[in-house]
Structure formats: structure tokens, C-alpha cells
Amino acid sequence: MGEHLLEVQDLKLYFKVKAGYVHAVNGVSFSVKPGERVGVVGESGCGKSVTALSIMRLIPQPPGEYIGGSVLFEDEDLLSLPESQMRRIRGSKIGMIFQDPMTCLNPTMTVGAQIAEGLRIHLKVSKDEAMKRAISLLDQVGIPDAARRINSYPHQFSGGMRQRVMIAIALACNPKLLIADEPTTALDVTVQAQILELINGVCKEFGTAVILITHDLGVVAGMTDRVVVMYAGKVVETAPTDELFANPRHPYTLGLLDSVPRLDEQRTSMLRTIEGAPPDLVHPPAGCPFMPRCAFARAICRTMPSLDPLPGNSAHRKACWVDVTDPREQAYAEKRRRARLEAMQAAIALAADETAQPAS
Amino acid sequence: MDISEQLNLSNTTEEEIEPFLEVTPALVQKRRSQGRIIFDRFMRNKAAIIGAAFLVFMFLFCFLGPTVTGHNDPNATHVTSVSDTLAGPSWKYPLGTDDVGRDTLARAMVGGQTSLIVGLASMLMAIIFGVGIGSFAGYYGGIVDNLLMRFTDVILAIPFYLLLFVLSATFTDGSPRSVIILIAAFGWTYSARLVRGEFLALREREYVLAARTIGAKNFSIMFRHILPNAAGPIIVNATLLVGANIITESVLSYFGFGIQPPVASWGSMIGVAQNLIDVDPLLVFVPGLLIFFTVLSFNLVGDGLRDALDPYMTER
Numbered sequence: 230m231g232e233h234l235l236e237v238q239d240l241k242l243y244f245k246v247k248a249g250y251v252h253a254v255n256g257v258s259f260s261v262k263p264g265e266r267v268g269v270v271g272e273s274g275c276g277k278s279v280t281a282l283s284i285m286r287l288i289p290q291p292p293g294e295y296i297g298g299s300v301l302f303e304d305e306d307l308l309s310l311p312e313s314q315m316r317r318i319r320g321s322k323i324g325m326i327f328q329d330p331m332t333c334l335n336p337t338m339t340v341g342a343q344i345a346e347g348l349r350i351h352l353k354v355s356k357d358e359a360m361k362r363a364i365s366l367l368d369q370v371g372i373p374d375a376a377r378r379i380n381s382y383p384h385q386f387s388g389g390m391r392q393r394v395m396i397a398i399a400l401a402c403n404p405k406l407l408i409a410d411e412p413t414t415a416l417d418v419t420v421q422a423q424i425l426e427l428i429n430g431v432c433k434e435f436g437t438a439v440i441l442i443t444h445d446l447g448v449v450a451g452m453t454d455r456v457v458v459m460y461a462g463k464v465v466e467t468a469p470t471d472e473l474f475a476n477p478r479h480p481y482t483l484g485l486l487d488s489v490p491r492l493d494e495q496r497t498s499m500l501r502t503i504e505g506a507p508p509d510l511v512h513p514p515a516g517c518p519f520m521p522r523c524a525f526a527r528a529i530c531r532t533m534p535s536l537d538p539l540p541g542n543s544a545h546r547k548a549c550w551v552d553v554t555d556p557r558e559q560a561y562a563e564k565r566r567r568a569r570l571e572a573m574q575a576a577i578a579l580a581a582d583e584t585a586q587p588a589s
Numbered sequence: 590m591d592i593s594e595q596l597n598l599s600n601t602t603e604e605e606i607e608p609f610l611e612v613t614p615a616l617v618q619k620r621r622s623q624g625r626i627i628f629d630r631f632m633r634n635k636a637a638i639i640g641a642a643f644l645v646f647m648f649l650f651c652f653l654g655p656t657v658t659g660h661n662d663p664n665a666t667h668v669t670s671v672s673d674t675l676a677g678p679s680w681k682y683p684l685g686t687d688d689v690g691r692d693t694l695a696r697a698m699v700g701g702q703t704s705l706i707v708g709l710a711s712m713l714m715a716i717i718f719g720v721g722i723g724s725f726a727g728y729y730g731g732i733v734d735n736l737l738m739r740f741t742d743v744i745l746a747i748p749f750y751l752l753l754f755v756l757s758a759t760f761t762d763g764s765p766r767s768v769i770i771l772i773a774a775f776g777w778t779y780s781a782r783l784v785r786g787e788f789l790a791l792r793e794r795e796y797v798l799a800a801r802t803i804g805a806k807n808f809s810i811m812f813r814h815i816l817p818n819a820a821g822p823i824i825v826n827a828t829l830l831v832g833a834n835i836i837t838e839s840v841l842s843y844f845g846f847g848i849q850p851p852v853a854s855w856g857s858m859i860g861v862a863q864n865l866i867d868v869d870p871l872l873v874f875v876p877g878l879l880i881f882f883t884v885l886s887f888n889l890v891g892d893g894l895r896d897a898l899d900p901y902m903t904e905r
Contacts, residue, residue, distance in 0.1 A: 287801055320803030332795040337817035346813075347803035398803060 233301070234405055234438050235261040235284070240298035242283045245291055252513045253279045255462035256298070258536065261406065266432070266439040268453035268470065270446060270485065274507055276462040277442045281408045285325060286315050303405070321351035324399030324437075326428075328411040330391035334383035340367070340394045341379035347401040366397040370427060389420035393427065400431060407432060408440045413448065425452055446489055450474060455544075458482050461507050461518035464536055468545035478539060478547040478554070480523045480562075504569070517549070524562035525551045630897040637893020640886035647883055651701035660695035663853050678871070685871050687862065697875050700853035704880070707769050707854070708835035714773035715834075716827050719780030720816070726781070727788025728811050738785065741778050749775060753837070754846050763849030768841065772834050780826050787819035794818075821898030828891035832884035839880055855880050 240257045243250040254276045261267050269277050282288050284300050286307060300307040302322065307315065319325075327333045335343060344366055345359035354362070360379065367375035370393040383391055392412060399407055409428060413421040429452060432439050441452055449456055449470065456473045458466040458481065466479035477483050484503040505522040508514055514521065516531040523530070529550045536548040551558050631637060655661035660683075678685050684693040726737040753771060761767035791797065792815060800814045839856030841847030848854040850861070855876040862872035 285802060287798060316804045316806065318804070319801065320805075325799075325802040327795060327799060329795065333799040335796040335800070335814050335818070337820070338814070346800075346805065346809075350804050350806075350809075395799070398799070401803070 232262060233260040234263045234265075234303065235440075236299075236301040237280070237284065238299045238301070240280070240283065240300060241296035242279060242288060243294050243296050245294060246511065248511050250294075251510045252462050253510060254283060255510075255513060257459070257462070257464050258298075259457045259464060259467060261438050261440060263405065264436050264438050265455065266429075266441065266453045268449035268456045269440060269442045269459060270444060270449055270456060271459035272444060272485075272507065274510075275459050276510075277444075277459055278410050279462075280459070281325070281410050281440065281442055284408065285319060285323060286310075286312075287319075317351070320347045320404070321402040322404050323406045323408060324402070324404040326392070326395050326399050326407065326409045326412045329415045330388055330395050331415065333395055334391055336383055339380050339382055340386070344379075344394070344397050344401055347398060351402045362401070363397070366401055367394070369431065370394070370397045371423075388416055389424065392416060392420075392424050396424075396427060396431065400435065400437065403435055404437060406438045406440065408442070410442045411444070412441070413443070413445070421448075428452075446485060458485070461513060462510060463518060464548065465519065466545075466547045466549075467536070468542075472542070472545050476545070476554075478545065478552075479519075479549045480525045480551070480553055481519045483553060484522075524566045525549075525553060525558055526565075527551065627897045630899075631893050634893040634896060636889045637896075640889030640893070643882060643886040644890065647701065647879075647886070648705065651698050651705055654698040655695060658694070658698075660692050660698065663691060663695040663699040664851050684875055685869065687869075687872055688865060693872065693875055696853045696858060697855075697879060700855045700858055700876060701879060701883075703765055703848060703852060703854040704835050704838055704856070704883070707765055707772070707838045707848075708831045711769045711772035711776060711834045711838075712827055712830045714769065715776035715830060716780050716823065718773065719777035720784050720823060722777065723781040723784025723786075724788050724811055724816065727785035728792055728807070728815065730789070734785070737781075741781050744775060745778050750840065753841060754844065757841060757846040763847070763852075765848055765852070765854075768838060768847050772837050772841075776830060776834060776837070780823065780830070783822055783826055784819060787822055788815055791815045791818050821895070824898060825891050825895045828887055828894060832887035832891075835880065835884055835887075 237260065238258050240254055241252075242254040243252055257276070257280055259267070259269075269280065271277050279288065283293070283295070284302075284307065295308055298308075302318070307318065310318070334340065338346075341360055341363045344363035345356070348354055348359040348362055349356070352359075364375045364379050367379060372378055372390060372393055378386075383394070386394065392415075395412075407428070412428065413424050416424060425448060428439065428441075431437075439453075441449070443449060453470050456468060456470050457464055458473075458479065460481050466473070466477070466482050468476075468478075473482065474486070477486055481503070484501075487501040488503060490500055503522055508518050508521065516533050517523070517526075520526045520530040527550065534548050534550050536546045539545045539547065553559070553562075655663075682692050682694065684697065686692055687696070722737050722741065726734040752775065757768070757771055761771055788811075797810060797814055800810050805814070835855075838847055838854065839859070842854045842856030843860040845857075845860060848857055850857060858876040859873055859880075862869070862876075866873050
């Protein structure tokens with residue numbers, strides 16, 4: 230077990246609502262080695278952010294409830310730690326960056342005070358010492374004239390600079406693990422690249438492991454060593470990044486990759502989207518959650534497959550009954566997809582007829 | 590510079606090459622501090638400045654006035670000559686004297702000291718108490734919130750002046766200190782509600798979550814992260830509360846429940862003088878107008894601060 234820094238095992242976190250339980254995280258397992266960069270991808274509302282927050286035990290309870298599983302960090306189960314010990318881990322061992330740097334910085338505190346706060350809590354250094362370190366951190370994240378900007382307030386910074394400040398705060402105590410929850414979603418493309426480069430560089434320098442949560446597959450491809458694909462609160466596929474992009478084995482991963490426009494494709498061809506929407510997590514399907522939208526679906530999909538390694542490649546795991554590389558399966562999927570498209574076109578034509586009739 | 594020289598060498602047409610403009614500290618625009626921005630905004634509000642100027646004048650008038658003008662003996666009765674009682678304005682007594690020959694100007698100044706001190710001190714106590722109750726209720730929510738806020742509701746449900754009359758008649762000794770404590774003990778309720786509301790909204794902010802991710806304790810989140818963000822409404826409320834407390838003190842003293850003679854306060858001056866309003870109206874008008882303008886000024890300043898402390902300021 231010692232080789233993993235973080236090991237999430239069958240984590241289940243539900244939210245209690247009037248209608249029952251929202252199965253936000255429903256049996257997620259993955260692990261992170263020291264210094265490894267792991268990407269977590271999936272579409273909106275599939276439990277990526279909740280997974281991250283539940284590792285940090287930052288989900289308010291109620292409404293959140295840990296139903297089962299464990300989160301082992303350095304062989305210590307975070308879910309059974311008392312709150313005071315957990316507080317010691319937050320910031321010092323695990324840092325976190327959020328999506329929107331506009332709202333994550335306190336508008337009434339100088340950025341220096343905010344960077345220094347973590348240092349003062351965890352390293353118990355003096356105010357002057359903390360400020361000195363804050364200046365060098367601010368310098369490291371690429372803010373010019375750091376000694377002077379340290380006394381600025383967040384509203385005097387641009388979005389990209391604020392995200393740099395967030396990174397400085399998260400890395401202030403040199404944590405072993407950095408959780409970045411869509412760190413570039415709120416930024417424009419040029420700044421995105423800079424921020425990713427910065428996270429990459431700084432983490433390599435400090436030897437920090439990274440969990441990068443995103444729905445941008447391009448970011449994952451360039452930034453991570455391994456990818457975890459999540460759908461409806463479950464991990465559906467995990468593999469080394471290159472392997473996943475070259476050889477996706479879960480229909481959902483295939484769908485995600487297909488829905489990204491490519492430069493080497495004909496421009497007029499239609500983008501292949503994943504039709505439909507994720508299931509209602511209050512009543513998740515008993516079997517594979519992707520089955521209702523899946524072109525490869527068969528009767529067997531009514532029971533949930535386990536996350537098994539591919540034969541001959543133990544690093545690549547998928548939770549699917551179907552072998553998507555089998556030409557017969559592909560032909561079957563194509564047939565289903567076409568039937569669906571035709572049914573949809575027929576329905577549209579019918580609706581058009583009906584609206585046209587009263588006029589005539 | 591190296592690059593531009595190289596380019597120059599390779600460039601046969603000997604064209605001038607414009608060097609890159611690096612961003613140096615000298616080029617970065619010097620920004621106003623947060624305090625400066627608030628101050629500048631406040632200064633743009635004319636009514637608030639007039640109020641603030643009047644308040645400064647009132648403080649000087651009440652606290653330095655007696656020594657500067659020499660009218661420093663509010664309780665001395667000048668009854669040796671009949672012309673000194675109920676006298677009109679004169680060089681000797683610029684605002685006249687009352688029925689026992691006391692110098693009205695001296696009493697107005699010293700009475701102002703009492704009123705201002707009572708107003709400010711009771712505001713301070715009420716705000717501290719209200720912020721304490723409100724922040725715990727708003728931050729922790731649930732049962733803590735319920736208990737504290739129902740307690741607040743109970744206090745608010747009792748008729749305010751009636752309660753003050755009864756309590757001051759039975760428990761206080763008529764000194765300014767007892768009046769301060771009495772007013773503060775029942776004046777914290779609105780600030781508690783206000784602070785609770787602010788905390789309820791602010792605790793959901795992402796920077797509170799961010800503070801939690803670096804391991805900040807609840808206490809530090811409440812008072813270092815959330816409270817400064819609620820400072821605007823609290824300061825405005827505090828300013829308005831001073832005016833309200835001065836009125837409360839005056840009402841109590843007017844009815845004889847507050848500050849007891851011979852200590853002067855504006856309220857008790859009106860209370861004593863109301864029987865003489867047809868003989869010497871000045872005795873009522875002087876303290877009355879002083880109360881009016883002081884409270885008005887506090888309210889104008891409060892309004893000005895409300896605008897200046899608007900948290901959505903984006904200017905630099």
C-alpha cells in the first residue's frame with residue numbers, strides 16, 4: 230500500500246434531499262502516487278468536484294453524508310480523523326485550487342496576508358517570516374514586482390493573476406498533493422496555457438502530486454500522467470493518458486473523444502455528440518449508468534460491470550461488458566445509432582407536418 | 590538589448606529598431622489604497638461632509654468649548670441678582686440663563702458631553718454584543734441560530750421605552766454609566782439581526798471554503814475572513830445607532846428616568862425647561878436644536894458611509 234500517496238476506495242457520498250438521496254459519488258476508487266499527475270474528467274454534474282471536496286472533507290454535513298468507502302492519505306484514513314487533525318492536513322499536506330479565482334480570494338485581505346495565513350497556521354512562523362516567504366512565493370508564481378504587490382487587494386489583480394495567487398496559497402506549505410478543481414475554466418485561452426504551465430512547473434519543482442479536475446480533454450492530454458474518467462458518480466475507465474487517448478475502451482470515453490472537434494477532420498462533417506443527458510442521480514440506474522445513452526448497450530448492461538483491468542494491461546481498467554474494439558460490436562452500435570437518428574428525423578418531420586397542417 | 594543589436598547588424602537598411610517596453614515598477618500605475626478609495630468616495634457626498642463637519646464641530650464645542658470660552662461651570666447658580674435668572678442672550682451669558690440662574694451655554698456644552706458619551710459608549714457596547722451574537726448565530730446556524738435569534742426576538746417583542754422606564758426607575762442610579770449600560774442592553778438586537786444576515790450570506794462564499802482548504806479554524810474564519818466583509822453594514826448601523834441612542838437618552842432624561850440632575854444632559858434640559866417655554870423659549874430650543882442637528886449629522890454620515898463602503902466597488 231505504501232507506494233500510493235492517496236488511495237480512494239469505493240467512496241460513497243450522498244446528499245440528502247427531500248426526494249431521497251442524490252448519489253453524487255457512488256463508489257469511486259482511484260489512487261495517486263507521489264508526484265503523479267492524475268486527471269479526472271467527465272461532464273458537468275458527474276461528481277468530479279464533489280469527489281475532490283469529499284477527499285478534503287469539505288462537504289457540509291448535512292446535507293452531505295459519507296455512506297461508505299475510505300480515503301487513505303499516507304496510509305491514514307481521512308474519513309475517520311477528528312476535525313482538528315483534518316484541519317492540520319488541509320493546507321499543509323493537501324492544497325486546493327478552485328475554478329473561479331474571482332470569488333475565492335477574500336476581498337478584504339491583502340494577497341500577502343492570504344498567502345501568509347496558511348504559513349502561519351501550519352508552520353507557526355512569525356508574521357515577518359511569513360510575509361518574506363509570501364513574497365518569494367508570489368515571485369515564484371510569476372507575479373512581477375512581488376514585494377510591492379504583496380500589499381495589494383485581490384480586486385487590483387486580473388483573473389489570471391488571481392489564479393496565480395491561489396496557486397501560491399495552495400502551495401505555500403509545500404503540500405504533497407494539489408487538487409486543482411477546473412483551475413482554468415474561468416480564464417481565457419492564453420492565460421489558461423500560462424496557468425497550466427505554471428502548475429506543471431511548480432509541482433514538478435516541489436514534487437507535488439496533482440489531481441486535475443477538468444472537462445477539457447486537451448488540458449488532460451498535455452498535463453497528466455494518468456486519467457480517471459467519471460460518469461454519474463462512478464469511475465468508468467482509468468488508464469495512462471497516452472494509452473487512454475490511443476486506445477479508449479469505454480463507450481463513454483469514446484463519446485467524449487468523438488465530441489471534440491478535430492482539425493484534421495473534414496469541416497462539414499457533423500460532430501458526433503453524446504445524445505441525451507446524465508441520469509437523475511436521485512434514482513440512478515441499477516446497472517451501468519451510461520446504458521440509456523450508450524450505442525453499445527445490450528441486455529447484460531442492466532447489471533453494473535466492475536472496474537476490471539484489460540487483459541494484458543493492468544494499468545488500463547474499464548467498467549464495461551462490451552469490447553468496443555470488436556468490429557461486430559461496432560457494427561451493432563452503428564446500426565443502433567442510425568436507427569435512433571432516423572427515428573429522431575421522423576419525429577421532427579412529423580412535428581413539422583403537424584404545425585404546417587392548421588395553416589392549410 | 591543584445592537581440593536588437595544583432596538585428597541591427599543583420600539589417601542592411603539601418604532602420605531604427607524600437608526596443609520592447611518591459612513592464613517596470615515605474616510603469617505600473619500607483620494605486621490608491623482601499624482606505625483612500627473609501628475616503629475619496631465619502632468626500633464626494635456633500636451632505637455627508639456637512640454632517641461630518643458638524644459632528645467635528647460639535648465634539649470640539651462640547652469637549653473643548655467649556656475651557657476655551659470660560660463657560661465651564663454648568664451647575665453654578667447666579668441668583669445674587671434677579672436679572673441673572675431667565676436672562677436673555679448677553680455678552681456675559683451668550684445663550685442666557687435658566688430659572689435658577691445657570692449659564693445655558695455652559696450647560697449645553699457639558700450636557701452635550703454627556704449625550705455624546707452616552708450615545709457613543711452605548712453604541713460601542715451594543716455593537717460588540719450584537720456582532721458577537723449575530724456572528725455566532727449566522728455562522729453556526731441550526732440550533733445555535735435558533736436559540737440566539739429567538740432570544741433576540743423576545744427582547745424585541747417587549748415595548749422598548751416602557752421597559753427602559755421601568756428598569757431605569759428600579760435599577761439605575763441616574764449616572765451616565767448606568768444609562769449607557771441600560772441603553773446598550775436593549776440596543777444590540779438590530780445589529781445582531783443584521784450581522785446574522787450578513788454571516789448567513791457570506792459563509793457560503795467561496796473564499797470561506799478556500800480558507801477552510803488551508804486549514805483555518807472556525808474562529809479565524811468568522812473574525813478574520815467573514816467579519817471584515819460585513820464591516821460596511823455594521824459601520825453604517827453603528828453610526829445610525831449613535832443618533833438613535835442620543836435620542837433614547839434624551840427621552841429617558843426628559844421623562845426623568847435617565848440622567849438625574851444636577852448632571853446636565855440635553856434631554857433633561859428640555860425636561861426642566863418645558864414649563865418655561867412661554868417665558869424663555871430659548872431654554873427649550875437650544876438643547877432641542879442641538880439634539881436635532883447632531884442626530885441628523887450622524888444619519889447623514891451614516892448614509893455617506895453606506896455609499897462609500899459599498900462592497901461592489903471596482904474602481905482603482
